[in-house]
Amino acid sequence: MLWKETTNEIFSVKSLYNVLASRRVDQFPNSLIWSPCVPTKVSFFAWEASWGKVLTLDQLKKRGRILANRCFLCCEEEESIDHILIHCTRARVI
Known part of the structure; x- marks a missing residue:
């Protein structure tokens, strides 16, 4: 080779x-x-989301919380920041 x-x-x-x-x-x-041009609270959310620090159900589960992990919008997938911001069909409509 x-x-x-x-x-x-x-x-x-x-x-x-x-x-x-x-x-x-x-x-x-x-x-x-x-x-x-971006509101401060939007900047902080984007920053936290990009570093995986938004407290979604999958993050709470990693911290030891016992919860049923389902997206509250579509009830089809586990709730994660990627699902909510990218993949959730119901969130796209909003």
Whole structure:
């Protein structure tokens, strides 16, 4: 097997690191979240949501609370920040 990412086509951990480091992932959108155009409470919610700190039922379950974990809007999936903000069909309508 040849490693096409180097000139000598030999794999090394250093060459893999260099390839991964060069493929820069987009930076966290701080300027969008903390924009003066965005209300402060919306900025804080977006910040907490992006770090997984919104107290949804799945987060409470991880903290040891025993709860029936169902989305209160659609009652179809477990409640998580991803479900509420992205996947929940009822939340999309709102």
